[in-house]
Amino acid sequence: xxxxxxxxxxxxxxxxxxxxxxxxxxxxxxxxxxxxxxxxxxxxxxxxxxxxxxxxxxxxxxxxxxxxxxxxxxxxxxxxxxxxxxxxxxxxxxxxxxxxxxxxxxxxxxxxxxxxxxxxxxxxxxxxxxxxxxxxxxxxxxxxxxxxxxxxxxxxxxxxxxxxxxxxxxxxxxxxxxxxxxxxxxxxxxxxxxxxxxxxxxxxxxxxxxxxxxxxxxxxxxxxxxxxxxxxxxxxxxxxxxxxxxxxxxxxxxxxxxxxxxxxxxxxxxxxxxxxxxxxxxxxxxxxxxxxxxxxxxxxxxxxxxxxxxxxxxxxxxxxxxxxxxxxxxxxxxxxxxxxxxxxxxxxxxxxxxxxxxx
Amino acid sequence: xxxxxxxxxxxxxxxxxxxxxxxxxxxxxxxxxxxxxxxxxxxxxxxxxxxxxxxxxxxxxxxxxxxxxxxxxxxxxxxxxxxxxxxxxxxxxxxxxxxxxxxxxxxxxxxxxxxxxxxxxxxxxxxxxxxxxxxxxxxxxxxxxxxxxxxxxxxxxxxxxxxxxxxxxxxxxxxxxxxxxxxxxxxxxxxxxxxxxxxxxxxxxxxxxxxxxxxxxxxxxxxxxxxxxxxxxxxxxx
Numbered sequence: 001x002x003x004x005x006x007x008x009x010x011x012x013x014x015x016x017x018x019x020x021x022x023x024x025x026x027x028x029x030x031x032x033x034x035x036x037x038x039x040x041x042x043x044x045x046x047x048x049x050x051x052x053x054x055x056x057x058x059x060x061x062x063x064x065x066x067x068x069x070x071x072x073x074x075x076x077x078x079x080x081x082x083x084x085x086x087x088x089x090x091x092x093x094x095x096x097x098x099x100x101x102x103x104x105x106x107x108x109x110x111x112x113x114x115x116x117x118x119x120x121x122x123x124x125x126x127x128x129x130x131x132x133x134x135x136x137x138x139x140x141x142x143x144x145x146x147x148x149x150x151x152x153x154x155x156x157x158x159x160x161x162x163x164x165x166x167x168x169x170x171x172x173x174x175x176x177x178x179x180x181x182x183x184x185x186x187x188x189x190x191x192x193x194x195x196x197x198x199x200x201x202x203x204x205x206x207x208x209x210x211x212x213x214x215x216x217x218x219x220x221x222x223x224x225x226x227x228x229x230x231x232x233x234x235x236x237x238x239x240x241x242x243x244x245x246x247x248x249x250x251x252x253x254x255x256x257x258x259x260x261x262x263x264x265x266x267x268x269x270x271x272x273x274x275x276x277x278x279x280x281x282x283x284x285x286x287x288x289x290x291x292x293x294x295x296x297x298x299x300x301x302x303x304x305x306x307x308x309x310x311x312x313x314x315x316x317x318x319x320x321x322x323x324x325x326x327x328x329x330x331x332x333x334x335x336x337x338x339x340x341x342x343x344x345x346x347x348x349x350x351x352x353x354x355x356x357x358x359x
Numbered sequence: 360x361x362x363x364x365x366x367x368x369x370x371x372x373x374x375x376x377x378x379x380x381x382x383x384x385x386x387x388x389x390x391x392x393x394x395x396x397x398x399x400x401x402x403x404x405x406x407x408x409x410x411x412x413x414x415x416x417x418x419x420x421x422x423x424x425x426x427x428x429x430x431x432x433x434x435x436x437x438x439x440x441x442x443x444x445x446x447x448x449x450x451x452x453x454x455x456x457x458x459x460x461x462x463x464x465x466x467x468x469x470x471x472x473x474x475x476x477x478x479x480x481x482x483x484x485x486x487x488x489x490x491x492x493x494x495x496x497x498x499x500x501x502x503x504x505x506x507x508x509x510x511x512x513x514x515x516x517x518x519x520x521x522x523x524x525x526x527x528x529x530x531x532x533x534x535x536x537x538x539x540x541x542x543x544x545x546x547x548x549x550x551x552x553x554x555x556x557x558x559x560x561x562x563x564x565x566x567x568x569x570x571x572x573x574x575x576x577x578x579x580x581x582x583x584x585x586x587x588x589x590x591x592x593x594x595x596x597x
Contacts, residue, residue, distance in 0.1 A: 009405075009409055010408060010409070010412065011404070011405035011406060011407065011408035011409035011410075011412075012401075012402075012405040012409075013405075014404070014405070014408045015401050015402070015403075015404030015405040015407075015408060016401055016405075018404060019397065019400060019401050019404065023378070026378045027377060027378050027379060030377050030378050030381075031377045032377070
């Protein structure tokens with residue numbers, strides 16, 4: 001019966017078997033999905049010029065090796081450090097510099113601490129004016145006692161050595177110090193700290209005793225001018241660093257603005273015009289480009305060379321006369337205001353267009 | 360929702376991309392659509408196989424019958440050999456026409472006046488019956504071919520709708536979370552196309568075959584009726 005049915009209408013069975021086969025094949029073939037291959041990220045490459053590189057590697061060209069962490073040479077430590085915002089960083093608030101000698105005193109013990117806390121303690125501004133009118137030894141002592149306050153956080157408990165000083169100020173002390181959470185238990189530490197900071201404290205009373213002395217900037221300038229200028233102006237920085245690194249001294253050299261470059265080119269060309277008259281009958285299309293290596297004073301550091309070359313006889317003659325003229329004209333007078341940009345104009349190309357120099 | 364949980368879920372979903380996983384995770388409606396389309400595909404292939412075999416058989420029978428018919432064998436002998444067994448195609452036409460012929464002559468009254476018209480009618484009816492037999496179920500193929508893409512599309516739209524509702528509910532649009540739902544939804548359309556494409560192709564091919572067979576039957580009927588009408592005229596003259 002089944003066989004006869006198969007012979008008559010085989011379609012259903014054939015189709016069913018076929019679909020079952022397809023389903024099984026599909027189950028096998030689609031059992032796992034192949035995940036996408038990870039995309040390799042492209043690396044951006046910047047092409048920089050030689051001058052860009054010069055500005056990038058700050059260092060000294062005479063050095064033989066490259067330091068691992070190159071830092072600019074600093075000969076002495078500056079007392080004031082200007083906090084300049086790093087590029088890409090938002091400028092942040094810096095506490096205003098002290099304006100009175102008293103506040104300067106109170107802040108003095110703070111300077112050796114490496115990170116100055118950004119929020120200045122407000123009560124300190126309130127205290128100093130009080131001792132000012134009566135600059136006696138007593139107030140000096142009080143000031144001295146106030147001075148080490150920022151260092152109070154030192155937890156080292158020490159036996160009190162001079163209790164009488166520690167006992168004297170309390171009636172003054174607590175009232176401006178309200179926000180301080182722990183003024184009382186540290187009194188002994190305070191006294192100990194006074195002992196320790198004695199040598200520093202000595203100049204303090206002298207200054208506070210003469211607060212009315214006039215501040216004259218002229219005096220300071222006279223004092224400064226009376227001395228010879230050092231050969232090498234010591235570079236100042238946050239910390240002293242005497243090891244230079246291979247690179248160029250003009251690491252962060254300022255660059256000429258395009259307008260300034262035009263002006264400087266005009267100045268050089270003007271001076272060249274007095275020295276050069278192109279040979280008569282020179283082809284106006286011939287424009288030799290002379291490359292000069294200049295010293296900071298405008299003299300030639302090396303023989304000028306031609307930046308472009310041509311086999312033409314006419315070019316040769318014009319170029320030779322141009323080179324002679326450049327040599328004759330040296331030293332060039334470079335205005336003082338271009339001195340900071342020396343790195344930019346030490347190699348200077350001049351296009352000597354005969355048509356510009358005729359007449 | 361915890362990110363680790365999401366990743367875990369996504370990984371599980373990624374693991375379940377086999378055909379069975381796609382089917383099992385689908386919505387109830389999408390499952391129905393898939394099963395229906397699978398059934399339609401099985402049915403359409405059954406019809407395709409049956410019809411292809413039928414047409415092959417019919418063609419072979421017609422070839423053999425024409426060979427016998429034009430071999431000069433006596434029509435009476437041929438009729439006697441064919442009358443007692445089920446025949447199809449040209450044989451059926453021949454038997455029907457010969458039966459009408461015999462009835463007209465063997466009866467008490469010789470009804471030969473409009474015998475030619477009657478034979479023509481009988482042949483027409485036989486052709487109709489044969490063609491109907493050949494073309495039966497072809498319409499099913501046409502229907503499957505045209506409707507199953509839409510049914511699959513319906514399943515897909517439903518599945519994507521469910522997916523988007525899940526996205527809205529979980530507030531997570533990570534592609535790893537969205538992808539499995541859309542994959543299973545698209546699976547419905549895939550099955551629809553899987554059923555529709557062979558059905559459409561087979562319908563066009565079988566339709567052409569049926570038309571060819573019908574043309575061949577009509578040609579034979581015309582020739583046979585011409586032979587019979589000549590016989591009638593000769594007998595009437597005699």
